[in-house]
Structure formats: C-alpha cells, structure tokens
Amino acid sequence: MEKILLISDRDEVAKKFGDIFSKNIHDFFVLTDELMITDSVSVYPPDIIILDVDSNEIDFKTIVKRVKSIDENIILIIYSDNEFDDIFLTSYSNAFITSTMSDKMIYSTVNMNLKTKNSLEKLFNTNKDLESSLYRLNALYDTSSKFAGTLDKKELLKYMIEGMDRTLSFSLTCLLSFADKDNPELILNSLYELSDELIAAIKLRTILNYKSLGEIPYDLNEKDIKVIKHIKYPASRFTFSLFQYDNMFAPISLGDEFFGCVEIFKDSTFTPDDATCFQTIVQQVALPIKGADLYQELINTNKELEKLERLKSDFISIVSHELRTPLTSIKNSMDILSSGKCCEITPTAEKFISMAQRNIKSLSRIINDLLDLSKIEAGKMEFNFKECNIQSVIDYVKSSLSEVAKSKNINLFAEVNDLPEIKADSQRLEQVLTNLVSNAIKFTPENKNIFIRSKLMNSKAIPKNPIFEDELNKLEGDYIVVTVEDEGIGIAESNLRKAFDKFAQIENSLSRKVGGTGLGLPIAKQLLEAHKGTIWCDSTLDKGSKFYFALPVTKVAQLSR
Amino acid sequence: MKKILIVDDEQDIVESLKFMLEASDYSCYCAYNGEDGLKMAKEILPDLMILDVMMPKINGYKISRLLKYDNKYKDIPILMITARSQEEDKKIGEETGADEYITKPFDLDDVVKTVDKYLKK
Numbered sequence: 001m002e003k004i005l006l007i008s009d010r011d012e013v014a015k016k017f018g019d020i021f022s023k024n025i026h027d028f029f030v031l032t033d034e035l036m037i038t039d040s041v042s043v044y045p046p047d048i049i050i051l052d053v054d055s056n057e058i059d060f061k062t063i064v065k066r067v068k069s070i071d072e073n074i075i076l077i078i079y080s081d082n083e084f085d086d087i088f089l090t091s092y093s094n095a096f097i098t099s100t101m102s103d104k105m106i107y108s109t110v111n112m113n114l115k116t117k118n119s120l121e122k123l124f125n126t127n128k129d130l131e132s133s134l135y136r137l138n139a140l141y142d143t144s145s146k147f148a149g150t151l152d153k154k155e156l157l158k159y160m161i162e163g164m165d166r167t168l169s170f171s172l173t174c175l176l177s178f179a180d181k182d183n184p185e186l187i188l189n190s191l192y193e194l195s196d197e198l199i200a201a202i203k204l205r206t207i208l209n210y211k212s213l214g215e216i217p218y219d220l221n222e223k224d225i226k227v228i229k230h231i232k233y234p235a236s237r238f239t240f241s242l243f244q245y246d247n248m249f250a251p252i253s254l255g256d257e258f259f260g261c262v263e264i265f266k267d268s269t270f271t272p273d274d275a276t277c278f279q280t281i282v283q284q285v286a287l288p289i290k291g292a293d294l295y296q297e298l299i300n301t302n303k304e305l306e307k308l309e310r311l312k313s314d315f316i317s318i319v320s321h322e323l324r325t326p327l328t329s330i331k332n333s334m335d336i337l338s339s340g341k342c343c344e345i346t347p348t349a350e351k352f353i354s355m356a357q358r359n360i361k362s363l364s365r366i367i368n369d370l371l372d373l374s375k376i377e378a379g380k381m382e383f384n385f386k387e388c389n390i391q392s393v394i395d396y397v398k399s400s401l402s403e404v405a406k407s408k409n410i411n412l413f414a415e416v417n418d419l420p421e422i423k424a425d426s427q428r429l430e431q432v433l434t435n436l437v438s439n440a441i442k443f444t445p446e447n448k449n450i451f452i453r454s455k456l457m458n459s460k461a462i463p464k465n466p467i468f469e470d471e472l473n474k475l476e477g478d479y480i481v482v483t484v485e486d487e488g489i490g491i492a493e494s495n496l497r498k499a500f501d502k503f504a505q506i507e508n509s510l511s512r513k514v515g516g517t518g519l520g521l522p523i524a525k526q527l528l529e530a531h532k533g534t535i536w537c538d539s540t541l542d543k544g545s546k547f548y549f550a551l552p553v554t555k556v557a558q559l560s561r
Numbered sequence: 562m563k564k565i566l567i568v569d570d571e572q573d574i575v576e577s578l579k580f581m582l583e584a585s586d587y588s589c590y591c592a593y594n595g596e597d598g599l600k601m602a603k604e605i606l607p608d609l610m611i612l613d614v615m616m617p618k619i620n621g622y623k624i625s626r627l628l629k630y631d632n633k634y635k636d637i638p639i640l641m642i643t644a645r646s647q648e649e650d651k652k653i654g655e656e657t658g659a660d661e662y663i664t665k666p667f668d669l670d671d672v673v674k675t676v677d678k679y680l681k682k
Binding site: 336364 | 573665667
C-alpha cells in the first residue's frame with residue numbers, strides 16, 4: 001500500500017485529500033508537527049509527501065531540509081491555493097497542484113508521481129544488484145588471473161581464500177591442504193580468535209568432512225595435521241555457536257587428483273549465487289594446482305637428468321684418468337723392451353712389440369677423444385685464443401702426416417696462400433685438421449691424391465649445401481675456409497649429417513677396420529663452434545669427400561671470453 | 562753422477578723411469594709417497610726431481626710449492642707428471658713453480674731428453 005503524507009494544519013484541506021485517497025488503496029495520513037514528520041520519514045517513510053504551503057503555521061523550509069537529508073529521493077508535491085513562487089520549495093518539489101484543480105486531476109497527478117517513484121526504485125535496486133554482481137565478477141576475474149600467475153601450490157591456495165574473502169566475505173574458512181602430500185595442513189582464516197578447544201573441534205569436523213568424501217586418497221591422522229591460523233581481529237573470539245552458522249563444503253580435486261578440501265562459515269545465509277561462486281573458485285584453483293604439480297615434477301626430472309649428465313661426464317673423465325696410469329706403464333715397458341737396452345730383440349719379438357705399441361697409441365687416442373668430449377660437454381674445455389696463421393697449422397699437419405701418407409703411396413698436396421691472421425687456438429685447429437687429413441688418408445685407396453686448400457671467402461660466396469643449411473646460414477662476414485679433399489670411398493648423402501654425431505659410425509665394418517672412435521668429427525665440430533666457425537662436408541660415393549671448415553676473420557673480438 | 566729423485570705412488574712408473582734414466586747414466590732415488598719424497602728431497606738434495614701430481618696426503622703440487630718457496634731448494638728443476646691435460650695443470654703449475662709438465666701416457670725417450678736438457682748443459 002502506498003503511503004501518502006499530507007503536511008497541513010488546515011482541516012478542510014485534510015478532509016479534501018482524505019476524500020480523494022481511498023482508504024483501501026492508499027495509506028493516507030496527516031501530520032503537522034516537525035518532530036513527528038522527521039520520525040515518520042525515518043521510521044515509516046511515506047512514498048509521497050504533499051505540502052500544503054498555504055498552511056497557517058508550518059515552517060516548510062526547515063521540514064523540507066530535514067526530510068531531504070533523511071531520504072533525498074522522497075517525492076514532494078506542493079499544494080497551494082494560488083500561484084506559488086517560492087524558489088526554494090519549488091526547486092525541491094516534483095509536482096505542483098492547486099485547489100482550483102479537480103479532485104480527479106489531483107488524484108492522477110499524485111498517482112503518476114507514485115508510479116514514477118516505483119519505477120525509479122526498481123531501477124535503483126536492479127542497478128545495485130548489477131553493481132554487486134559486477135564486483136563479484138571482477139573479484140573472480142582477479143582471482144583467476146592470480147591463479148595464472150604462480151606455480152606455487154601454497155600460494156595458489158592462499159589466493160583461493162583471498163578470492164573467497166572478497167566475493168563471499170566469510171567468518172571462517174577451514175582449508176585442509178595436501179599441497180605437500182606428506183605434511184597435511186589445516187589452514188584457518190578467521191575473523192576472530194579461535195580457542196584451542198574450538199580448533200580441536202574444527203579439526204575433528206574437518207577430518208569427518210574429509211572422510212565423508214568416500215574414497216579418500218590419503219590416510220589422515222589427527223596428529224599429523226599441522227594447524228596454521230590467520231586471524232583478522234584477534235581481540236574478539238568465536239564461540240562454539242560458530243557451528244550453527246551457514247556453511248558450505250567442497251573438495252579441491254581434478255579427476256583422480258586430490259589436493260584438499262575447504263569449508264566456509266558465514267553468520268548470514270549463503271544465497272544460491274554464493275554457492276555458485278564458491279564452487280567456481282574451488283574448481284578454478286584445481287587446474288593450476290595440477291599445473292604446479294606437473295611443473296615441480298618437470299623441475300625434479302630435469303635436475304635428475306642434469307645430475308645424470310654430470311655423472312656421465314665425471315665418469316668418463318675419471319675413467320679416462322684412471323686408464324692413463326696403467327697405459328703409461330704398459331707403454332713404458334714396451335718402449336724399454338723395444339729400445340733393446342735390456343735384452344736382445346728377435347725380429348719376431350720386434351713384430352709383436354710394435355703391434356703392442358701401435359695398439360697402445362690407438363688406445364691412448366681413444367682416451368684422449370673421450371676426455372676431450374667430456375670436457376667440451378661439461379663446458380670445461382679451455383681455449384688459448386691467440387693471433388695465428390692458418391698456413392702454419394696446415395704446414396704442421398702436412399709435415400706430421402706426410403710419413404703416413406707416403407706409406408700408403410698417397411700424394412698429400414697443400415696450397416700455399418697468403419691469408420690474414422685469425423684469433424684462434426692453434427693447437428685445437430691442428431687437432432681438427434689432423435683429424436680431417438688422417439681420416440682422408442684412412443679412406444683413400446693407394447696412389448690417389450689428397451688436397452688441402454685454404455681461401456678467404458665472404459659468407460655469401462661459400463657454396464651452399466642444403467644438408468648443412470642451418471649451420472651455413474648462420475655464417476656472416478668474412479671467413480677463412482679450409483678444405484680437405486680426398487679421392488676416397490665417399491659418404492652416402494643420407495649419412496653426411498650422422499658423420500658429425502657422437503658415436504655414430506658410418507659403415508661400421510669399415511670404421512672398425514681403419515680404427516677410430518667415431519668421435520673425431522663431433523669433437524672437431526664442437527671445437528670449431530667454440531671458434532664461432534663451423535664444419536660441413538660434400539661427398540659422392542666412390543668419388544671422394546670434401547670437408548670444409550670456416551673460421552671467422554672479423555669476429556675476433558667476440559672470441560676472447 | 563747427477564742425482565734424480567723420482568716421487569710417484571705408481572711403482573711401475575717409477576720402475577720404468579728409473580731403468581731408462583739409469584741407462585742414461587743418472588743415479589736415481591725413488592720415493593713412493595709425498596711424505597717420503599719431501600723428506601728425501603731435503604736429505605739428498607737431488608739435481609732434478611720427477612714428481613707425480615696425484616698422490617695421497619701430500620700431492621705433487623704441495624711438494625713443488627714447498628720446495629720452490631724455499632731458497633735452499635728452489636733451484637732444483639721439477640718435472641711434473643700428470644694424467645690431466647697440460648692446459649688444466651699449467652694454471653695451477655704457475656703457482657707451484659714446476660718447470661715442466663709431462664702428460665700420461667708419456668714417452669720415456671721424451672722424459673730422458675727433457676732431463677738431459679736440464680742436466681747436460
């Protein structure tokens with residue numbers, strides 16, 4: 001029923017309006033006293049107030065100010081016998097009626113204003129609902145973006161509680177967390193202090209809740225639960241009546257994975273919207289927790305792998321060192337025997353001694369290769385970068401291998417070129433070139449040729465080989481390109497790349513026959529990469545192979561580490 | 562006859578070094594651990610020492626450092642035997658003051674040549 005208040009001290013006016021507003025539809029009442037009016041507005045607010053401004057002894061200005069200060073949306077209609085021109089009162093009024101108007105007219109004016117007021121009120125309420133929904137939505141959005149920002153499980157659960165605080169404003173949340181599976185925690189976020197007895201009761205209740213979930217993933221013993229409490233206002237205390245509060249409960253799980261459960265208490269009733277919001281947050285946190293779990297697993301696996309990798313490197317390094325000592329003794333003994341200083345050596349004995357010596361040499365080369373590789377992989381290889389001339393490297397390798405080549409009747413040619421100096425570790429370059437040339441000698445039949453060439457080239461002029469596209473595309477600027485070309489058995493195209501892989505021996509039987517670990521090329525590749533250079537190869541089966549390596553001329557400054 | 566002190570816990574290696582060096586007319590003294598090596602170095606004042614790096618308790622580096630920082634012994638040339646590669650050891654060697662590095666497996670002839678370089682001027 002709409003409430004209409006008339007403020008008037010004129011009886012005839014009171015009677016007139018009393019006739020207009022029927023008792024059944026409207027609650028019509030008349031007041032004159034200022035105090036009564038303000039009380040009525042604050043306790044029993046009317047929908048409309050009609051001001052009889054022609055009253056005899058009423059101070060309307062004061063009343064209007066009072067009324068508006070209590071409810072600024074209240075509707076005021078001015079009633080007057082004449083034209084009315086008080087600016088103050090008109091400025092606060094919504095409508096204006098006069099005694100000259102018919103009753104019907106007055107009735108409809110008031111009614112229209114009533115309707116307007118009702119519509120406005122509805123709008124206002126809808127707006128308020130919208131605002132609170134929007135706030136909740138924002139809070140939910142914030143919470144889920146926070147979830148996305150961390151991979152720490154405890155942090156995620158903290159954000160979950162914060163999200164609930166913002167959207168549901170709880171009195172207490174009891175979170176049973178299995179973030180650390182072996183150390184379950186009961187995290188209590190409470191408005192007020194909780195006594196030890198109350199905490200014990202909450203603990204029991206939580207265990208019961210947890211066990212009511214049916215198939216429980218972890219055994220739970222009261223003693224094993226660590227309680228953590230966060231109290232907002234420690235000066236006040238909750239009592240056992242807390243358990244009569246409205247509450248909601250949900251497990252935090254994803255598929256078969258179980259991370260904990262949470263119960264929330266509030267001193268007022270939860271609406272269905274609250275329940276949805278609660279479920280949403282709990283469901284939302286499960287996925288990132290699972291993600292965090294997986295991430296942790298990944299980190300652990302990675303650590304394990306790194307450890308294994310290091311162990312492998314250490315192992316190779318230790319074994320190689322240990323192998324060197326007995327090998328030294330064997331070598332020394334053989335050398336002493338072959339020196340003839342301790343006894344006469346027969347030709348047959350000499351044959352076997354030199355067989356042993358040859359194998360000692362090969363074994364020691366294998367150990368050196370393994371050591372080199374383990375050092376490179378562990379990042380422990382040290383380089384001595386100095387200005388050096390590639391020609392002297394070529395000369396050294398040519399002279400040290402010419403004997404071996406000659407024994408196979410292979411002609412070893414080396415071009416002499418005047419090339420700029422580069423900053424490099426010449427010993428390592430000798431190692432690379434020795435490897436390439438001795439490979440060439442191994443795989444080249446008798447009476448054939450091997451050519452060593454060197455040239456200054458711009459990266460653009462280097463002939464492209466699609467198999468080594470990645471490496472070649474990285475080259476930029478001027479390079480010294482060294483090539484070792486043989487007329488040997490060649491390498492099938494499908495095997496070219498493998499030749500630079502660790503332990504990948506192409507045509508095993510042949511490699512066996514000619515000896516070697518198959519580590520020479522991978523080592524060469526790594527050594528050249530440390531020089532910011534690269535190595536690649538062209539080859540035709542039965543015609544021969546051409547190995548290239550490029551060393552930068554301009555990037556000198558970058559080499560000194 | 563020039564005196565050479567060989568210190569290495571690997572008896573086989575000591576044996577072969579001794580054989581070759583004696584064949585080149587050096588008189589050899591042997592110690593099989595760091596403590597004995599240091600003691601003997603001070604007693605016999607050798608003309609040259611061959612030291613293994615890896616030995617229990619007092620390793621080759623320690624012995625070298627102790628001798629090279631002592632005016633009485635600092636002129637004794639020291640040949641260091643190592644199973645590691647040279648570049649690794651050179652760094653530490655610079656502090657310990659060894660004169661030469663021989664990497665295992667080494668060539669006995671090379672060792673004799675190196676010894677000759679220091680003792681047959």
